[in-house]
Amino acid sequence: MTGKDEAELSGLLRAAIAGDERAYADFLHRIAALVRGFVRRKVVQGGVDPEDVVQETLLAIHVKRHTWRSDAPVLPWVFAIARFKLIDAFRRRGRRIEVEIDEIAETFAEPETETVSERDINRALEGLPPTQRSVVSSISVDGHSIGETAAKLGVSETAVRVSLHRGLAAIAKRFGRQ
Amino acid sequence: MRTEDLIKALDADARGKAMPMGKAWWLAVGVAAVIAAAVFFTTIGPRPDFMPAMHTMRFMSKFVFTLVLAVSAFALIRALSMPGASTRRAMAWMVAAPLLVVLAVVLELFAIPQADWGRRLIGSNMMICMTFIPLIGVGPLAIFLGMLRYGAPTRPVLAGAVAGLLAGGLAATFYAAHCFDDSPLFVATWYTIAIALLALLGAIGGRLFVRW
Numbered sequence: 001m002t003g004k005d006e007a008e009l010s011g012l013l014r015a016a017i018a019g020d021e022r023a024y025a026d027f028l029h030r031i032a033a034l035v036r037g038f039v040r041r042k043v044v045q046g047g048v049d050p051e052d053v054v055q056e057t058l059l060a061i062h063v064k065r066h067t068w069r070s071d072a073p074v075l076p077w078v079f080a081i082a083r084f085k086l087i088d089a090f091r092r093r094g095r096r097i098e099v100e101i102d103e104i105a106e107t108f109a110e111p112e113t114e115t116v117s118e119r120d121i122n123r124a125l126e127g128l129p130p131t132q133r134s135v136v137s138s139i140s141v142d143g144h145s146i147g148e149t150a151a152k153l154g155v156s157e158t159a160v161r162v163s164l165h166r167g168l169a170a171i172a173k174r175f176g177r178q
Numbered sequence: 179m180r181t182e183d184l185i186k187a188l189d190a191d192a193r194g195k196a197m198p199m200g201k202a203w204w205l206a207v208g209v210a211a212v213i214a215a216a217v218f219f220t221t222i223g224p225r226p227d228f229m230p231a232m233h234t235m236r237f238m239s240k241f242v243f244t245l246v247l248a249v250s251a252f253a254l255i256r257a258l259s260m261p262g263a264s265t266r267r268a269m270a271w272m273v274a275a276p277l278l279v280v281l282a283v284v285l286e287l288f289a290i291p292q293a294d295w296g297r298r299l300i301g302s303n304m305m306i307c308m309t310f311i312p313l314i315g316v317g318p319l320a321i322f323l324g325m326l327r328y329g330a331p332t333r334p335v336l337a338g339a340v341a342g343l344l345a346g347g348l349a350a351t352f353y354a355a356h357c358f359d360d361s362p363l364f365v366a367t368w369y370t371i372a373i374a375l376l377a378l379l380g381a382i383g384g385r386l387f388v389r390w
Contacts, residue, residue, distance in 0.1 A: 076262035
């Protein structure tokens with residue numbers, strides 16, 4: 001984390017807010033790497049999956065990017081959000097562990113079943129209305145563009161953009177409520 | 179979903195534009211002032227001798243207290259709603275309004291014979307004060323809590339309490355134009371209680387509603 005990073009990243013986010021999509025993708029990739037490093041250093045025991053916190057932070061950065069003042073440094077803003085989301089994750093884990101004690105007692109005698117480490121974001125995605133869910137997963141998981149998604153679902157590009165926007169906002173909100 | 183995939187979705191949604199936080203706060207405070215004014219003028223309104231009262235120090239001092247509170251709370255809540263923004267200086271300014279009130283109380287105690295202290299403190303309006311400051315302030319408070327949801331406060335309870343102080347400062351500014359009790363002894367007691375009530379309500383609202 002250097003002054004050069006700071007200058008480059010705030011430049012990228014400024015360009016992104018002005019409408020440069022490539023700058024935004026670049027910004028998000030670099031921020032993801034920085035936040036991943038930060039979260040992994042903080043999470044020393046199990047219980048919290050660092051990648052869940054990274055994803056939640058990226059979503060919060062995205063839906064709250066209007067809270068960044070374009071003349072202020074960007075890294076303090078990013079890490080304040082990451083810290084907030086990390087604390088949130090710890091708080092939730094505390095709550096979840098209490099629930100799990102009962103479940104363990106019941107499932108102890110059962111034969112071993114395969115446990116898949118579910119991403120929190122998948123759970124939030126599954127809770128979306130069908131249209132939003134198919135739009136979000138078409139663009140993210142399947143890697144389609146807005147245009148391809150519109151053609152595949154037989155709706156307009158504007159409708160796809162609206163569903164994507166609402167879907168992401170809903171996922172971000174769901175993260176915060178768990 | 180891999181993080182790579184999430185970034186694809188976020189990037190595709192890059193076009194969405196939301197009003198920058200700083201600008202949105204000005205809009206919110208404008209709307210809140212209009213609501214407070216509407217409630218004030220349709221219920222109690224200014225006192226009949228408003229114009230002559232403007233020439234007295236005690237009457238005018240009330241607006242100094244309430245406006246200083248509102249302005250300092252506005253600066254602080256803006257900073258609290260934006261992650262990573264420095265709040266230290268805005269936090270320090272929050273002592274300005276209480277200090278001015280304390281100073282005015284001390285001056286009042288020197289200016290008024292001890293026998294009158296009780297009468298000045300109780301005043302004639304305390305129930306109206308304690309009713310109408312929260313009543314005028316509750317609409318603005320709802321708007322400010324909505325703004326905190328729109329923002330990203332990393333300390334939601336504190337931010338909610340400051341929203342209550344801002345709503346309180348705004349409401350008390352209007353209410354001061356109605357109230358006949360101009361003594362700092364009255365203001366320091368009843369205005370403070372009424373504004374603290376809004377701050378408490380704001381803190382609870384911050385705890386319950388300001389999730390992001």
